[in-house]
Every structure is written in structure tokens, then in C-alpha cells.
Amino acid sequence: MERTAAQAASEQAVILLVDDEAEILTALTDLLEDSFEVVATTRPEEALSLLAAGLCPAVILSDQRMPGLTGDAFLERARAYSDAEALLLTGYAELDAVVGALNRGRIAGYAAKPWEPAGLLAMVTAARDRHALRRALETERALLRGLLDNLPDELSFKDAEGRFLRLNAAKARSLGSTITDCIGRRESEFLPPRAAARLARAERGVLAEGAVSDLEEREGPEGGTRWMQVSRVPLGGGVLVTIARDVTEARQMEARLRQADKMQALGTMAGGVAHDFNNLLTAILGSLQLAERRVGGEEAGLRRLMRNAAMAAERGSALTRRLLAFSRQNELALRAVAVNQLILGMGDLLARTLGGMVMVRRELGANPGTAMVDPGQLELALLNLCINARDAMPGGGTITLSTADVTVDEQAVPDLAAGSYVRVSVADTGTGMTPEVLARVFEPFFTTKEVGKGTGLGLPMVYGLVRQSGGGLTIESVPDQGTQVHLYLPAGHGEVVRDRVEPHDAPLARESVRVLVVDDDATVREVTAGFLSDLGHDTVEAEDGPAALRVLEGDPSVQLMVVDFAMPRMTGAELSERARVLRPGLPILLVTGYAELTALAADIPVLHKPYRQAELAEHVAALLG
Structure with missing residues (x-):
């Protein structure tokens, strides 16, 4: 008390x-x-x-x-x-x-x-x-x-006529004046007519109806929008106290959190869409491959159309891999990458993404060494940088991609140890950045783009990639003279791991076996069974895990099971465990459209969708010994 x-x-x-x-x-x-x-x-x-x-x-x-x-x-x-x-x-x-x-x-x-x-x-x-x-x-x-002098919020006391009785320095600064000059004067004297009228209505309402807290939009000192949470409380005798708190950063943080939630949801959705799309591509590519074999040699025009369709599906497969790379959350898969080949391979992707008003030039070093980096993430990083460059050139311009081997001295690049690196640069002829903007470009969610046109995550993601890869990043930018971003990637010391190019035709199986094909997607199941039949195997199909278990219980001749991972009622992993109880030693091949799924056990290999018949044949042959 x-x-x-x-x-x-x-x-x-x-x-x-x-x-x-x-x-x-x-x-x-x-x-x-x-x-x-x-x-x-x-x-x-x-x-x-x-x-x-x-x-x-x-x-x-x-x-x-x-x-x-x-x-x-x-x-x-x-x-x-x-x-x-x-x-x-x-x-x-x-x-x-x-x-x-x-x-x-x-x-x-x-x-x-x-x-x-x-x-x-x-x-x-x-x-x-x-x-x-x-x-x-x-x-x-x-x-x-002390409260008046040190409170960062704008605090003022007014009489019934709106004249200042007391106010703090923050309030006086917001009016472009001093405490001494404000005492005894009305706030409306410092405001434009429309703002003064709004203030008068608000204060009359408070004196008549009681305390009110409102969110007000103001123009900031540099022309930007500021949001103020303004609380007005009548104290009796016509005295009004007003407290205004700048909540611009809080509102921006709320918007950033909402955007982060959207990005997380987008990543989840991208993974799910890519998985479903991989099922479609497996059915499309497999059906085209099976159909092409059934077309006679005299149908050259039809075979050409089918191959064109297959090429389009392969491009869809490449796009799906990028979606999966965007959605996954696992560690980087660092390997020796030939950056020149990677950049050249992005030609179609950049052309479709950047549009016709941007010209892409490549000034690639004659023989740059390999770089230790996750190729999928490097592609995504370069795509982000190119999109930023395009947005900085609203009237069109040129983006230059260049590579070179460089030797970095101590402290030449911030936070980068001395050594040999492959430098990958993205330069544009756009608007450039002021020093103030340049100092904040790596802050997550910081963006100068309009709402809905940028997340503020592009450059932080690129920076995170090069730092996790053991490299560094520098940015050079001058207003109206463009921007250059340099990625320094550690030089690789191993052989380039190239994407496998499977032969168009798969060899027939040396020994025919009975294979159980389990997939809830009927078209994918049919294609997989067709591939295996063409290889000389006998197939039996099941639409889900319980049906597959019934087949295994009643058909002892099954010698191999090819099972999809993502199925309702029972996943491929669960089915594999229960199948091993019924049939110990049964060879199992798990197929999936998810990028982050790896082998569940040493003896359960994984084949990623969409796959060609030759890939399936290789895995089946390995399992059968």
C-alpha cells in the first residue's frame, strides 16, 4: 500500500x-x-x-x-x-x-x-x-x-483551444520547431490546412467522447511514409494529452513476417507442386519413349514430333528441379562445378525470365577452374541477381555475366581468406544504388521495390550461399551508372561431376523376373510397368501399400518390388519395412518426386522422377546382381 x-x-x-x-x-x-x-x-x-x-x-x-x-x-x-x-x-x-x-x-x-x-x-x-x-x-x-525530455514518443498537453501547455522535444521536432516557440500556440499553426482540419476534428471528438487511439499516416522527413499510433486522452478541465508513437518499423516488420510466411508457404507449395509435376513428367516422358519404339521407321514426321514433345518435357523436368532446389532445406551439396558450362546452360531460363528488353552478354574466361558450390543453388543465385539487374533497368539494358580465375590477397575482400577463387560477376547498366541503400542490401527483407514486386530476400540468399560455400561477395554501385556483383567461389580440386546423359535405348534384361510395381498414380504405374516389360520382365501392379502386401502374401514368385514413396494410407518407406518382414531379402527400389529424400537404408536405393528407361534398367540390374 x-x-x-x-x-x-x-x-x-x-x-x-x-x-x-x-x-x-x-x-x-x-x-x-x-x-x-x-x-x-x-x-x-x-x-x-x-x-x-x-x-x-x-x-x-x-x-x-x-x-x-x-x-x-x-x-x-x-x-x-x-x-x-x-x-x-x-x-x-x-x-x-x-x-x-x-x-x-x-x-x-x-x-x-x-x-x-x-x-x-x-x-x-x-x-x-x-x-x-x-x-x-x-x-x-x-x-x-525527465519524461518530457527523454521520451522518444511525441508527448504534448493542450488546453481546450488546442494551445500547447507542455510538450517534449520530440513533438517540437516533428513540427519543425522548438519547445519555446510552440508553448502557447496551436498545433494547427504548424500544419497544412488539410492536416490541421483532420487534427481539429480528432481533438473535438476526444473532448466530447473520451480517449481514442488511432493509426495515422504521415509523410516522413525524406518523403517516405511514416505510421504513427496516436493516443489522445482528455484529462478534465478541457486539458488534452496526446502521445504519438512511431510504429513504422513495427508495421514493416509485420509485413516482413507475413511475407516470410508467404515465402515458407511458397516453398512448401513448390515442393508439393514439383512432386506432382514429376509424376506427370514421368508419365509423359515414359509414354513418349514407349510410343516412339512402337512407331515404324516410315513415320519419320511423327517420330520428330514425339521427340520435340520429349524435349519440352525434359525442359519441364529441369524447371521442376529448380523448384525443388528452392523448396528444400537441407545442407548445400558442394561439388566441383564448371561455372562456364553452368552459365551457358542457363540460356533458355534467362531468356524466358528476363524478357525481350534485356540483352544478356557473356564474357566467360577461356579456361576458368572449377568452383566448389552447389550447382542448383548457384543457378538460383545467378537468376536472382539477373532479375534484380533487370528490375534496375526499367527501360531495358544489358546484363553481363563474366567469369575469371583470381587470386585474392588478405583483406582484399571482406571476410574472405587469401587464396584461389573463381569469380563470377553479374553487371548491369541500370539505375545503381546510393551509398545508403548499398549499406543495407544484405539485410533480410530490405527492398526498395514497390510492395508485391520484391521480397528483400534475393541478395541475402546469394550472400548466404557464397558464405556457406566458403566464398565471399562484393558489390560496386554508382547511381545512374549500374551495379556489379562479384561472387568469389572457392576453386575446386576434383573432377567435375557431370549430370548423367543416359543412352536413349536400354539393354534387355539378362534374366526375366517377376516385378511388383506399386504406385497410386495409374499413369506412372503403367509407364513403369511398360518400361519393365520392354526390358523383358514380367510385372504385376498394385495401387497402394495394402494391395501390395496382399500380392506379396499370395504370389511367392515376386522377386523385386518397385514402389513409389508418397502414397496415401501407407508410404513407400512403411511398405518397404512391412515387405521385409514378409519377404526378408526382397530387393526394393524406391522412386520419388521429392528432392530431399535420400536412401532410407543402405540396401534401399532411391530413383528420382522423372526417370528414363535406361536409369530404371540400371537400378534394377544392380538390385538383381
């Missing part, structure tokens, strides 16, 4: 008694010692020394007539050391001096000698309480002054 000022004051406040007669001091001490901590002296000079040394009385009670220094003169000098309430003891003949001292405002009261004990005690007690209340008021004022 909070104590009142009077309760606090009653806790043995100090009183300083000064009188040149020891007997009077003894009498005063006897009267006051139950309610005060008494300090007494017969010499005014000693009393001044005590005050100078740090004595902090609430009340000083002094005799008026003392040798060497009168009471009113002593009390006036005591003001230099103490804010105590000053009281005088005086005879009737000295009333003129007392009246003069009171008129000068130096003494709060007096008592005549001889005093009436109850009256003197009441006067001293009242003086102590006044001192305590004054101290409490000064504390409150100091707190309010």
Missing part, C-alpha cells in the same frame, strides 16, 4: 535547533524529540558548518536575537545549503524584523517567546509536512521533466 506524504514525513524527520541559550535548547528538545530527530547548537556558525557538511533537516528553528548573527540573517545564509522549512523564535519587540523577513519570503513562520507548547509543536509539524510535500512535488516534477 502506498504511503501518503504525511505518513512519510512522520518518520522522524530531522529538526535543527539554533539558540544561544542552552536552557531554551533543552526545553525545545524535550518538546520535539518524540516527533523529530533533534540536532541542537548554541552557535549559528556551527549550524552553518553542519549544513555545509551534509546535514539535511526538514525544519530549522532558530532564535532571532543571537550574538554575532541574527536569526533571519542565519536562515538566509542557510538557504545556500538546505531547502528546510525556516522558523523563527522571537520576542514581541522583534516583530518588525520578523515581518520584514516574512515579506522577503525567506521565513515560513514564527513563534513568540514564551511559546505555547502545543501551538509550537503544531507549527513545527506543519512545517515538516510542507517540506515533505514540497520534496514529493519536486520529485514528481523531475520525473515529468
Whole structure:
């Protein structure tokens, strides 16, 4: 429970008694010692020394007539050391001096000698309480002054006419003025007419209806939009307090979090779409491959059309791999990559993505070494950089992709150790960036693009890629002169791992076996079974896990199972475990359209969709020994 000022004051406040007669001091001490901590002296000079040394009385009670220094003169000098309430003891003949001292405002009261004990005690007690209340008021004022001076929010107090009674520096700065210039003036004097009218309506509504908190949009000092949470509270008597807090960063963070949620959902959706798309591509490519074998040699035109369709499906497969690379969350798969070949292989992707107003030039080094990097992530990083470059050239322009072997010295590139690197650069002829923007380009979600046209994640993703790969990144940009981004990738020391190019025709199986094909997608199941039949195997099909288990229980001639991973009711992994219980040692091949799925066990290999017949044949042959 909070104590009142009077309760606090009653806790043995100090009183300083000064009188040149020891007997009077003894009498005063006897009267006051139950309610005060008494300090007494017969010499005014000693009393001044005590005050100078740090004595902090609430009340000083002094005799008026003392040798060497009168009471009113002593009390006036005591003001230099103490804010105590000053009281005088005086005879009737000295009333003129007392009246003069009171008129000068130096003494709060007096008592005549001889005093009436109850009256003197009441006067001293009242003086102590006044001192305590004054101290409490000064504390409150100091707190309010500190709040006004240091509060980052805009705080102001106004009268019923809208004139400033008090305001802090933040509020004055928002009006382009000073505290002194604002006091007594209306806020509307500092605002444009429309803003002043809105303010007047808002303040009238608050005084009539009560406290209101609104979100207001303002123009920032550099022309940008600022959002202010403005709370207006009527205090009574027509006084209105207004607190305005800048919530621009909070709103931007909320928008960024919403965007991050969208990006996470997009990544999840991309993985699911890519999986479904891989099933479609498996059916399309497999059907085209099977159909092409059944077309006679005289149907050259039809075979050409089918091969064109297959090539289009292969491009769809490449796009799907990029979607899966975007959606996956596993560690980078670093390997030796020929960056020139990777860049040349992105030609179609860049042409479709960047549009016809942008020309892409390639200035590739004659024989740059390999770089240790995840090729899928490097493709995505270069695509991001090229999209940024395109957006910086709204009227069109040129993007230059270049490569070179470089040797980096210590501290030549920030956070990059000295050594040999492959430098991959993306340069544009666009608008460039100011130093202020350039300093923030690696901040997640920071973007200068309009809402809906940029996430602020592109450059941070690129930076994260090169740092995880053990490399570095620099950006050079000048307003109206374009931007250059240099990726420094660690030089590779192994052979380039090339994507496998399978032969168009798969060899027939050396031995025919009965194969159980399990897939919930009928078209994919049919293609897989067709591939296996063309290879010379006998096939039996099942649409899900329970149906496959029934086949295994009733058909002991099954010697191999090819099973899809993502199926309803029972996944391929679960089916594999239960099949091993029924048929220990049964060879199993798991097929999937997900990029992040790896082998579930040492003896369960994984084949990724879409696959060619030759790939399936190779895996089946390996499983059959």
C-alpha cells in the first residue's frame, strides 16, 4: 500500500535547533524529540558548518536575537545549503524584523517567546509536512521533466483551444520547431490546412467522447511514409494529452513476417507442386519413349514430333528441379562445378525470365577452374541477381555475366581468406544504388521495390550461399551508372561431376523376373510397368501399400518390388519395412518426386522422377546382381 506524504514525513524527520541559550535548547528538545530527530547548537556558525557538511533537516528553528548573527540573517545564509522549512523564535519587540523577513519570503513562520507548547509543536509539524510535500512535488516534477525530455514518443498537453501547455522535444521536432516557440500556440499553426482540419476534428471528438487511439499516416522527413499510433486522452478541465508513437518499423516488420510466411508457404507449395509435376513428367516422358519404339521407321514426321514433345518435357523436368532446389532445406551439396558450362546452360531460363528488353552478354574466361558450390543453388543465385539487374533497368539494358580465375590477397575482400577463387560477376547498366541503400542490401527483407514486386530476400540468399560455400561477395554501385556483383567461389580440386546423359535405348534384361510395381498414380504405374516389360520382365501392379502386401502374401514368385514413396494410407518407406518382414531379402527400389529424400537404408536405393528407361534398367540390374 502506498504511503501518503504525511505518513512519510512522520518518520522522524530531522529538526535543527539554533539558540544561544542552552536552557531554551533543552526545553525545545524535550518538546520535539518524540516527533523529530533533534540536532541542537548554541552557535549559528556551527549550524552553518553542519549544513555545509551534509546535514539535511526538514525544519530549522532558530532564535532571532543571537550574538554575532541574527536569526533571519542565519536562515538566509542557510538557504545556500538546505531547502528546510525556516522558523523563527522571537520576542514581541522583534516583530518588525520578523515581518520584514516574512515579506522577503525567506521565513515560513514564527513563534513568540514564551511559546505555547502545543501551538509550537503544531507549527513545527506543519512545517515538516510542507517540506515533505514540497520534496514529493519536486520529485514528481523531475520525473515529468525527465519524461518530457527523454521520451522518444511525441508527448504534448493542450488546453481546450488546442494551445500547447507542455510538450517534449520530440513533438517540437516533428513540427519543425522548438519547445519555446510552440508553448502557447496551436498545433494547427504548424500544419497544412488539410492536416490541421483532420487534427481539429480528432481533438473535438476526444473532448466530447473520451480517449481514442488511432493509426495515422504521415509523410516522413525524406518523403517516405511514416505510421504513427496516436493516443489522445482528455484529462478534465478541457486539458488534452496526446502521445504519438512511431510504429513504422513495427508495421514493416509485420509485413516482413507475413511475407516470410508467404515465402515458407511458397516453398512448401513448390515442393508439393514439383512432386506432382514429376509424376506427370514421368508419365509423359515414359509414354513418349514407349510410343516412339512402337512407331515404324516410315513415320519419320511423327517420330520428330514425339521427340520435340520429349524435349519440352525434359525442359519441364529441369524447371521442376529448380523448384525443388528452392523448396528444400537441407545442407548445400558442394561439388566441383564448371561455372562456364553452368552459365551457358542457363540460356533458355534467362531468356524466358528476363524478357525481350534485356540483352544478356557473356564474357566467360577461356579456361576458368572449377568452383566448389552447389550447382542448383548457384543457378538460383545467378537468376536472382539477373532479375534484380533487370528490375534496375526499367527501360531495358544489358546484363553481363563474366567469369575469371583470381587470386585474392588478405583483406582484399571482406571476410574472405587469401587464396584461389573463381569469380563470377553479374553487371548491369541500370539505375545503381546510393551509398545508403548499398549499406543495407544484405539485410533480410530490405527492398526498395514497390510492395508485391520484391521480397528483400534475393541478395541475402546469394550472400548466404557464397558464405556457406566458403566464398565471399562484393558489390560496386554508382547511381545512374549500374551495379556489379562479384561472387568469389572457392576453386575446386576434383573432377567435375557431370549430370548423367543416359543412352536413349536400354539393354534387355539378362534374366526375366517377376516385378511388383506399386504406385497410386495409374499413369506412372503403367509407364513403369511398360518400361519393365520392354526390358523383358514380367510385372504385376498394385495401387497402394495394402494391395501390395496382399500380392506379396499370395504370389511367392515376386522377386523385386518397385514402389513409389508418397502414397496415401501407407508410404513407400512403411511398405518397404512391412515387405521385409514378409519377404526378408526382397530387393526394393524406391522412386520419388521429392528432392530431399535420400536412401532410407543402405540396401534401399532411391530413383528420382522423372526417370528414363535406361536409369530404371540400371537400378534394377544392380538390385538383381
